[in-house]
Amino acid sequence: MNFKSHHRAEELLLSETAGEITRAESEWLHQHLDNCPACKDRSRQWQPVLQSLKAFQVQVSPELIRSTKQAVHNRAQELQDSRPGDLLFWSAAASSWIWILWSASWLWSILDRLGNSLRLPAWTWQMAFGFWWLLPAVAVAVVLSLHREQQRSAAESGIPFQSFQEEG
Amino acid sequence: MMTVAEPITLNQESENQELARALRRRDTEVLDRLIERYQYRLLRYLTTLTRDRPTAEDLFQETWIRVVERGGQYNGRHRFEAWLFAIARNLAIDRIRQQKVSIGWDEWADEVSGEKSIPTAARTAAPLEDFMQNEQRTHIQQALNELPAGYREVLVLRFLEELALEEISGVIHAPLSTVKSRIYRGLDLLREKMEGAVL
Known part of the structure; x- marks a missing residue:
C-alpha cells in the first residue's frame, strides 16, 4: 500500500457516500478496504458521523414560506411594473424628439413670419423657438407622472396594476 | 452498499433550461414551487452557516428575492441548487460583514446555539x-x-x-x-x- 492508494481510497469513500462512484471504482475501493486496516478503520469511523449528518433536519415554519412567497410575488410585480414604465419613458422620449426635429424648420419660418408681421424684436420669437426644445422633457415628465399616479392608486386600492390597466 | 454515479441526462438538462426560461420571465408559480422544493435544504444550509435561526430565516427570504431579481443570470447549464446556494452564501457573507459580529465564520465557536433541530416529516415513532x-x-x-x-x-x-x-x-x-x-x-x-x- 502506498500513499497514493490511501489517498484514492479516501476520495472514493467520499464519492461513495454521495452516490458518485462507478462500479469499477467501487470494486477497487472495497478490495482496498479489505487489504488496508487503516483505511477500513477510517471508513468505519466516518460511518456513524455520516449517518448522523444525514439525519440532521430543520423545521421550516409555514409562516416563513408564506411570507417568502408573498415577498417574492411583490418583488416580481415591482420588477414587472417598472418595465412598462421604462418602455413608456423611452417611447415618449423618442416620439417627442422625432416630432421636434421634424417640426423645427417649420416652426422657425412660422415664428419668423409671425414676429415680422407683429413687428416683434427678433429675440422674442427666437426665445419662443428655444422653449420649443424643452417640450420633449415636459412631455415625458407628464406621461411618467400620469403613469406613476395610476400605479399608486392601483396599489392603494389593492387592485393589481395589470387589471387596473385593463379596466381603465 | 454500492452506488453508481448517474450522468446528467438530457431530460435534466432540458428541465434546467426550462427553469432558466421561467426565472427569466419571473414566473411566480415556478418560484413558489422552487421555494417549497428547496425550503428545508436552503434553511438548513443557512442555519448551519450562520448558527442563528432568525438570521438564517432573514437570509432565506433575501435569497429568494435575489433569485427573482437575478433570475436572468441562471443559464441552466448547471444544477439550480448550486446557483441557489452560491447566492445564499454571498448574502450570508455580506450580512456577516455588515453586522460586524462573529457568527462563527472565522473562528471556533465557544457558544452553542440553543436551537434544536426538529424532524420535518410527520413521524409515528x-x-x-x-x-x-x-x-x-x-x-x-x-x-x-x-x-x-x-x-x-x-x-x-x-x-x-x-x-x-x-x-x-x-x-x-x-x-x-x-x-x-x-x-x-x-x-x-x-x-x-x-x-x-x-x-
Missing part, C-alpha cells in the same frame, strides 16, 4: 425513539456548530445537500483540492467532537 432521534439531532447540530464555518459549510454542502465536489468548489470559490481537504478534516473533527461529547 414511539416516544422513546422520538426522544433518541431528537437527542441525536441536537447532538449533531451542536457538534457541527462547534466546527469552524469553513468545515461546517463543506460538510453540509456535500453530505446534506449532496452537491458534487466541483459544484461545492464553485459555490465557495475555492479549488477542488481545498474542498476535499476541508471535507476530510471536517469529518475527522466532527467525529472527534461527537465522540468527545457526553452521551
Whole structure:
C-alpha cells in the first residue's frame, strides 16, 4: 500500500457516500478496504458521523414560506411594473424628439413670419423657438407622472396594476 | 452498499433550461414551487452557516428575492441548487460583514446555539425513539456548530445537500483540492467532537 492508494481510497469513500462512484471504482475501493486496516478503520469511523449528518433536519415554519412567497410575488410585480414604465419613458422620449426635429424648420419660418408681421424684436420669437426644445422633457415628465399616479392608486386600492390597466 | 454515479441526462438538462426560461420571465408559480422544493435544504444550509435561526430565516427570504431579481443570470447549464446556494452564501457573507459580529465564520465557536433541530416529516415513532432521534439531532447540530464555518459549510454542502465536489468548489470559490481537504478534516473533527461529547 502506498500513499497514493490511501489517498484514492479516501476520495472514493467520499464519492461513495454521495452516490458518485462507478462500479469499477467501487470494486477497487472495497478490495482496498479489505487489504488496508487503516483505511477500513477510517471508513468505519466516518460511518456513524455520516449517518448522523444525514439525519440532521430543520423545521421550516409555514409562516416563513408564506411570507417568502408573498415577498417574492411583490418583488416580481415591482420588477414587472417598472418595465412598462421604462418602455413608456423611452417611447415618449423618442416620439417627442422625432416630432421636434421634424417640426423645427417649420416652426422657425412660422415664428419668423409671425414676429415680422407683429413687428416683434427678433429675440422674442427666437426665445419662443428655444422653449420649443424643452417640450420633449415636459412631455415625458407628464406621461411618467400620469403613469406613476395610476400605479399608486392601483396599489392603494389593492387592485393589481395589470387589471387596473385593463379596466381603465 | 454500492452506488453508481448517474450522468446528467438530457431530460435534466432540458428541465434546467426550462427553469432558466421561467426565472427569466419571473414566473411566480415556478418560484413558489422552487421555494417549497428547496425550503428545508436552503434553511438548513443557512442555519448551519450562520448558527442563528432568525438570521438564517432573514437570509432565506433575501435569497429568494435575489433569485427573482437575478433570475436572468441562471443559464441552466448547471444544477439550480448550486446557483441557489452560491447566492445564499454571498448574502450570508455580506450580512456577516455588515453586522460586524462573529457568527462563527472565522473562528471556533465557544457558544452553542440553543436551537434544536426538529424532524420535518410527520413521524409515528414511539416516544422513546422520538426522544433518541431528537437527542441525536441536537447532538449533531451542536457538534457541527462547534466546527469552524469553513468545515461546517463543506460538510453540509456535500453530505446534506449532496452537491458534487466541483459544484461545492464553485459555490465557495475555492479549488477542488481545498474542498476535499476541508471535507476530510471536517469529518475527522466532527467525529472527534461527537465522540468527545457526553452521551
